[in-house]
Amino acid sequence: MSGVLIDACGWVALVDARLNLDSAMLEVAGSPNYILLNSVNKELHELSKTRGGLLLELLSSRCEMREDVVGMNHTDDMLVDISKTNGWPVLTVDRRLKERLVSVGASYIEVTSGPALRLVGSI
Numbered sequence: 001m002s003g004v005l006i007d008a009c010g011w012v013a014l015v016d017a018r019l020n021l022d023s024a025m026l027e028v029a030g031s032p033n034y035i036l037l038n039s040v041n042k043e044l045h046e047l048s049k050t051r052g053g054l055l056l057e058l059l060s061s062r063c064e065m066r067e068d069v070v071g072m073n074h075t076d077d078m079l080v081d082i083s084k085t086n087g088w089p090v091l092t093v094d095r096r097l098k099e100r101l102v103s104v105g106a107s108y109i110e111v112t113s114g115p116a117l118r119l120v121g122s123i
Helices: 008-016 021-029 038-048 056-062 075-086 095-103
Strands: 003-006 033-037 063-066 108-112 116-120
Touching: 003 008, 003 075, 008 038, 008 108, 021 108, 021 116, 033 038, 033 056, 033 075, 038 056, 038 063, 038 075, 056 063, 075 095, 095 108
Parallel strands: 003 033, 033 063
Antiparallel strands: 108 116
């Protein structure tokens, strides 16, 4: 696996669970490159205006920033498209996004109540 796409709610769940990104990810995905779409970055910065402690500086220092997909307006559409095309799982806890990913044969990584990460789907 070469990449993991970061979704806003997945990042928030990881931070809230107080998981160490690298240690938790090592168990399910090895040492991937973290990919952050501009639209996800914008969502997180908007959220940070009302909620502190999101560790956005850490996230931006660890991620490869990617432009949004041309012709797509919804972040979830972009994440599904990129995940399916590249075979990269999406870090998310969004139920609808997870269902969409599975329906196209893509995978996701979710934060469990353990707290830990779990990979769902095939890579």
